[in-house]
Amino acid sequence: MRKDPVPLTPRSARGEPLDGATTAWALHRPGGRDVALMAVAVVGISLSGPLTALVAAPVLAIAFWRNAAGAAAMLPVLLTRERSTMSGLRRRDLRSSGVAGLFLAAHFAAWLPSLSMTTVAASIALVTTTPIWTALAARISGVRLPTQVWVGLVLAVVGAALIAGVDFAVSLQAVAGDGLALLGAIAAGGYVLAGARARQRLATSAYAVACYSTCALVLAVVALVVDVPLAGFSARDWWLIAAITFVAQLLGHTLLNLVLSTVGPTVVSLAVLLEVPGSLIVALVLLDQAPPLLALPGMAAVMVGVGLVIRASRPATLVEPAT
Numbered sequence: 001m002r003k004d005p006v007p008l009t010p011r012s013a014r015g016e017p018l019d020g021a022t023t024a025w026a027l028h029r030p031g032g033r034d035v036a037l038m039a040v041a042v043v044g045i046s047l048s049g050p051l052t053a054l055v056a057a058p059v060l061a062i063a064f065w066r067n068a069a070g071a072a073a074m075l076p077v078l079l080t081r082e083r084s085t086m087s088g089l090r091r092r093d094l095r096s097s098g099v100a101g102l103f104l105a106a107h108f109a110a111w112l113p114s115l116s117m118t119t120v121a122a123s124i125a126l127v128t129t130t131p132i133w134t135a136l137a138a139r140i141s142g143v144r145l146p147t148q149v150w151v152g153l154v155l156a157v158v159g160a161a162l163i164a165g166v167d168f169a170v171s172l173q174a175v176a177g178d179g180l181a182l183l184g185a186i187a188a189g190g191y192v193l194a195g196a197r198a199r200q201r202l203a204t205s206a207y208a209v210a211c212y213s214t215c216a217l218v219l220a221v222v223a224l225v226v227d228v229p230l231a232g233f234s235a236r237d238w239w240l241i242a243a244i245t246f247v248a249q250l251l252g253h254t255l256l257n258l259v260l261s262t263v264g265p266t267v268v269s270l271a272v273l274l275e276v277p278g279s280l281i282v283a284l285v286l287l288d289q290a291p292p293l294l295a296l297p298g299m300a301a302v303m304v305g306v307g308l309v310i311r312a313s314r315p316a317t318l319v320e321p322a323t
Contacts, residue, residue, distance in 0.1 A: 030262075038259060038268075042252075042274045043251070044251030047243075047244075055244075056237055058223075058229065060108070060112060060228045063219055064223060065216075065245065067104070067213075067249065068212070069245040071209050074208040074212070074250075075205075078206050078209055082205045089206075094206075096195070096198035097198040097210035100191050100198055100207075101210065101213065101215040101217075103190035104188075104212075105215040105218035105219050105222070110180045111188075113177075114177040114181040114184065117173050118174040123177065124181075126181035126185060127188070130186075130189045131269040132154075133188075134192055135150070137189065137193055138193075138264075138266055155305035156301065156305025157273070159297075159300070159301025159302035159305060162297060162298030188269070192268050192272075195211065196261065199261035204257055204258045211257075256268050256272070273302065
C-alpha cells in the first residue's frame with residue numbers, strides 16, 4: 001500500500017504543532033493515481049460550459065439540479081460500500097461539509113449573475129483566480145509554499161486570462177459584475193478549503209452527499225426568492241442537465257473531492273483552472289467556436305504554471321511504500 005506523500009509543512013520541521021487547517025491545506029505531491037483521476041475530472045468539468053450553453057433552462061436551475069442529482073447519485077454508495085465509514089461520526093464532523101456546500105452555493109450565486117453584468121471574458125478571468133485565494137489561505141494557516149509555487153500559480157492564472165481574452169468593460173454594472181466574479185472565485189476557494197477539512201474525517205460519498213445537498217437546498221431558496229423556475233423544461237434540456245450532472249458533478253467535482261485529501265486544495269483548485277483551456281478545445285469541437293488570438297500562448301502559460309506547482313510540491317526525499 002502506498003504511503004501518503006510528505007506535505008510541505010516547514011512548521012513540523014521546526015517541531016511546532018500543526019493544527020487541522022495546516023494539515024488539511026498543505027501541498028502534497030500528486031501520485032500517478034491522483035493525476036489520472038484529476039485528468040478525468042478536468043475533462044468532465046471542461047464539458048460543463050459548452051453543454052450548459054446548449055441548455056435553454058436558467059443557469060441557476062442547472063446548478064440546483066446538478067447538485068441535487070449528484071447528492072442522490074452518491075447516496076447509494078454511502079449507504080452500501082462506504083456505510084462503515086459513518087460509524088463513530090458526530091454531528092460536528094459534518095460541519096465542514098455543510099460549510100463547503102454553503103461556499104459552493106455562494107460560488108454559483110455570485111458567479112452566474114456576473115456573466116450577464118460584465119463581459120464573459122472578464123468574468124472567467126476573475127473567477128479563475130481561485131488558486132491564488134486557496135494558496136493565500138494555506139499560507140496564512142502556516143503552510144510555507146515555495147516561491148516556485150507562487151510563480152506557477154500567477155503564470156497559470158495569467159494564462160487563463162489570456163485564453164479568455166480579457167476585455168474589461170467600464171460601467172457601474174460591469175464593475176459590479178467583476179466584483180461578483182471575484183466573489184465567486186473566493187467562494188470557490190472556500191469550497192475546496194472547507195472540503196479539505198471535511199475529507200480528513202469523511203469518505204468521499206459522505207462528504208459529497210452532505211455538501212451537494214446543502215448547496216442544492218440553498219440554491220432552491222435563492223431560486224424561490226428571485227423567481228427562477230426549477231421545472232417545466234423541455235425533454236432536451238432534461239437530458240442535457242443529466243449529462244452535465246454526470247460529467248461535471250460526478251466525474252468532475254466528485255473525483256476532485258476524492259483526491260482532495262491527498263493532494264490538498266491548492267493543487268485541486270489549480271486543476272480546476274485547466275477547465276479554461278479544456279472548455280476552449282471542447283467548444284471548438286462541439287460548437288465550432290474559434291479560439292481567441294492569445295489562446296495558444298495562454299494554454300502554454302497554464303500548462304507551464306501547473307507544471308511548476310507540481311514540481312515544487314515534490315518532497316525533498318523519496319518516501320518508501322508502506323507495507
